[in-house]
Amino acid sequence: MKILHSVHPDDFRSYQTQQIRERFLIDHIVEPYKINCVYTHYDRMIVGAANPVNKSLELGNYSNLRSQYFLERREIGIINVGGDGEIRVDGEVYAVNKLDCLYAGKGVKDIIFSSKNYQHPAVFYMLSAPAHADYPTVIMTHDDAAKVSAGDVSTANRRTINKYIHMDGIRSCQLVMGLTTLQDGCVWNTMPPHTHDRRMETYFYFDLPPGQKVFHYMGKGDETRHIAINNYEAVVSPPWSIHSGCGTASYGFIWGMAGENQDYTDMDPIAIHEIS
Numbered sequence: 109m110k111i112l113h114s115v116h117p118d119d120f121r122s123y124q125t126q127q128i129r130e131r132f133l134i135d136h137i138v139e140p141y142k143i144n145c146v147y148t149h150y151d152r153m154i155v156g157a158a159n160p161v162n163k164s165l166e167l168g169n170y171s172n173l174r175s176q177y178f179l180e181r182r183e184i185g186i187i188n189v190g191g192d193g194e195i196r197v198d199g200e201v202y203a204v205n206k207l208d209c210l211y212a213g214k215g216v217k218d219i220i221f222s223s224k225n226y227q228h229p230a231v232f233y234m235l236s237a238p239a240h241a242d243y244p245t246v247i248m249t250h251d252d253a254a255k256v257s258a259g260d261v262s263t264a265n266r267r268t269i270n271k272y273i274h275m276d277g278i279r280s281c282q283l284v285m286g287l288t289t290l291q292d293g294c295v296w297n298t299m300p301p302h303t304h305d306r307r308m309e310t311y312f313y314f315d316l317p318p319g320q321k322v323f324h325y326m327g328k329g330d331e332t333r334h335i336a337i338n339n340y341e342a343v344v345s346p347p348w349s350i351h352s353g354c355g356t357a358s359y360g361f362i363w364g365m366a367g368e369n370q371d372y373t374d375m376d377p378i379a380i381h382e383i384s
């Protein structure tokens with residue numbers, strides 16, 4: 109499994125485009141017939157995707173983990189951004205359709221992904237964090253996610269934040285996970301931006317039309333850089349970095365965090381006039 113090492117904010121100041129992409133971008137994880145995972149040293153979060161087509165895919169073990177099986181000391185959150193799918197968790201089958209979320213806790217031995225229709229395959233995006241206790245497997249549909257409206261059409265950032273794994277939703281050890289969809293015509297996410305020094309975060313962009321890009325902004329609020337992102341690519345956000353995007357079209361993104369706490373509101377907002 110590929111490893112992403114952590115970056116110090118002082119070093120980040122001198123990074124050019126290529127180095128920013130190498131250190132923070134997670135691309136080519138969605139690949140037909142495959143599961144691809146990247147191990148980050150940001151709170152040891154693993155970022156991955158499973159794209160089963162006409163046969164099922166089993167979440168295997170990785171030598172990086174030095175464990176008996178993937179979830180021996182970990183938990184996982186999985187959201188489908190593709191066609192209808194199913195996930196078998198220790199023999200029990202759960203329907204996981206577009207924008208539904210499945211959580212599986214520490215101790216689960218078998219996770220098997222499949223698509224209902226190979227012509228419209230499921231795309232399962234997953235985040236896995238270390239876990240010290242086991243929480244039950246839970247499926248939450250998109251309808252049942254807690255919804256918060258944010259932003260405004262006049263500032264092109266009207267959006268719906270859907271919380272799945274959080275303190276008042278699916279319970280977990282560390283993971284906090286959900287997704288945000290932009291109203292058609294709106295292009296800005298997480299503006300005004302924020303940091304949360306107690307948690308890392310990962311953004312995974314989806315439903316970005318072909319040929320379009322998201323300019324994802326990162327860095328300290330007073331010294332920002334951008335990274336150009338394609339559909340089905342993820343970017344890690346260090347605890348010292350803002351994370352905000354502007355697309356050339358509307359899109360959705362899955363956000364996920366792990367770290368010191370699970371308090372979604374523990375953010376340090378940065379006013380737009382303070383951004384440099």
Ligand SMILES: O=C[C@H](O)[C@@H](O)CC(=O)C(=O)O
Pocket residue numbers: 258267269287288297298299304309351363372375
């Ligand atoms: O720490 C929280 C995350 O950055 C996201 O939930 C923000 C987000 O989805 C949005 O403003 O659209």
Ligand SMILES: [Zn+2]
Pocket residue numbers: 302303304309351
């Ligand atoms: Zn955040």
